[in-house]
Amino acid sequence: MNVGVYPGTFDPITHGHTDIIARSLRIFDHVIVAVAPNPSKHPLFSLSERLEMVRLVTQDMPQVEVATFEGLLVEYVKRRGAHAVIRGLRAISDFEHEFQMALTNRKLENTVETVFLMPSEEYSYLTSTIIKDVAKHGGPLTDFVHPEVAKRLDQRLRSLRP
Ligand code: ADP
Numbered sequence: 152m153n154v155g156v157y158p159g160t161f162d163p164i165t166h167g168h169t170d171i172i173a174r175s176l177r178i179f180d181h182v183i184v185a186v187a188p189n190p191s192k193h194p195l196f197s198l199s200e201r202l203e204m205v206r207l208v209t210q211d212m213p214q215v216e217v218a219t220f221e222g223l224l225v226e227y228v229k230r231r232g233a234h235a236v237i238r239g240l241r242a243i244s245d246f247e248h249e250f251q252m253a254l255t256n257r258k259l260e261n262t263v264e265t266v267f268l269m270p271s272e273e274y275s276y277l278t279s280t281i282i283k284d285v286a287k288h289g290g291p292l293t294d295f296v297h298p299e300v301a302k303r304l305d306q307r308l309r310s311l312r313p
Contacts (some may be wrong), residue, residue, distance in 0.1 A: 153178070153179050153180045153181070154232055154235075155178070155233055155234075156182075156185050156227065156228045156231065156236055156237065157175060157183070158220070158236065159184075159185075159186070160186070160201070160279070161201050161204070162201055162279050162283075163195075163279060163282075164208050164297070164300060165274070165279055165296050166295055166297075167275075167278075169208055170270040172209060172212065172215060173212075174270075175237045175268060176212065181216065182214060182216070183217075183218055183233065184209065185227065186205060186218070186219045187219070188219065188221065195308075196307070200303070202217055208297045208299075223259065224256060225256050226260075228260070228263050229260065234262065235263065235264045235265070236256060236266070237265075237266050238252075238253070238266070240267045240268070241270065241274075241276065242276065249265075249267065282295050282304070283308065286301075286307075292305070
């Protein structure tokens, strides 16, 4: 079976992430969305909240598995019997960081490839950070995230509004 791992912080999952997951299913038989704890990024949502939202958004995609991992990504990829890391590429600004990570992962494990997918252009500017800013100011979120994610963002950030 052709298995790919899509790692990220998913704080929270946006339509941009979902677009990449849907595209990856055209290439892979099984996609593991691997939610990283990433405490150094000080996520707004806990790991279990992020996992729950990814599960909710992908519930109609039976080939998608939602999991978490710790430690080296390439070790997790090998352990899960996968052979590729899936990453999304938005604007040019993503390129340098993604380039460094892909080549580092290749150095660590030469058998694991990184596959880059581009989202639909309407999502190519979307970042979880920008969405959190919109939510903080009470802006509409429906074009960016699943309605349940919008609800949770609103609840979480309501108290921070001026
Ligand atoms: P990380 O902390 O690993 O960057 P993110 O959740 O921010 O985690 O992103 C996970 C992956 O999804 C990254 O490859 C990122 O470039 C990609 N991604 C995030 N938002 C979008 C989007 N709007 N369109 C395409 N790819 C995206």
